[in-house]
Amino acid sequence: MNTTLARPDLTAADRCDRCGAAAQVRAILPSGGELLFCGHHARLHKERLRELAADLQQGEA
Ligand SMILES: [Zn+2]
Structure with a gap:
């Protein structure tokens, strides 16, 4: 199984x-889990996500 890199782009259907x-950022946790955030909440949780070593992917605005 190799699904690590096969993440679809964020779409209008993805929600914070x-x-x-509408989600603008996807945060991928080292555990494999993922969270979706709007621009506002991405900024709000940025520090925490950095502590968790989450990989942040910016979707289209
Ligand atoms: Zn939000």
Whole structure:
């Protein structure tokens, strides 16, 4: 199984896990989990995500 790099781009159907707005950032955790954030929540959680060594992927605005 090799799904690590096969992540689809963020689309308008992807929603922020926190508020339900359109997702602009995907955070991939070292554990393999992933979180979606709107621009607002991406900024809000940026420090925490960095501590977790999450890989942040910017979607299209
Ligand atoms: Zn949000």
